[in-house]
Amino acid sequence: MKLRNRRTIEIGSERGQSLTEFALALPILAMLLFAVIQFGIVFNNYVTLVDATRAGARKGAVGREQQNPAGAVTSEVRASARDLKQSDLNVTVTSTWQPSADVTVTATYPYSISLLGLVVKSGRISSSTTERVE
Numbered sequence: 586m587k588l589r590n591r592r593t594i595e596i597g598s599e600r601g602q603s604l605t606e607f608a609l610a611l612p613i614l615a616m617l618l619f620a621v622i623q624f625g626i627v628f629n630n631y632v633t634l635v636d637a638t639r640a641g642a643r644k645g646a647v648g649r650e651q652q653n654p655a656g657a658v659t660s661e662v663r664a665s666a667r668d669l670k671q672s673d674l675n676v677t678v679t680s681t682w683q684p685s686a687d688v689t690v691t692a693t694y695p696y697s698i699s700l701l702g703l704v705v706k707s708g709r710i711s712s713s714t715t716e717r718v719e
Contacts, residue, residue, distance in 0.1 A: 620700060631710050638714040642714040642716040647719055659678060673694060
């Protein structure tokens with residue numbers, strides 16, 4: 586019977602050790618999880634910005650005969666990036682609007698990666714697309 590008691594004590598102490606190791610590893614795993622989530626949000630904003638500049642450049646490439654082609658391009662970029670906060674989105678359009686000239690659409694948007702309320706990295710993501718005016 587003494588053998589059973591010793592074995593029960595050993596198993597119980599191993600459970601306590603596992604719980605202690607988990608308690609030590611949990612904050613590190615939680616920080617890693619939050620970092621991945623924050624990076625995913627920034628990457629999603631970047632993909633949205635790239636798609637918006639592409640759509641705007643395409644609008645500029647085929648819409649040179651509009652009354653205000655630069656305004657149409659800016660509107661298209663903003664419409665394509667509707668998931669982003671519009672007041673923080675900066676759009677720049679450059680072109681001579683002549684056939685075979687280039688139209689360049691550049692957009693920037695701020696990002697901030699924070700873990701537990703502490704800002705780790707911040708700045709502006711940008712995307713630029715150039716297409717030939719038809």
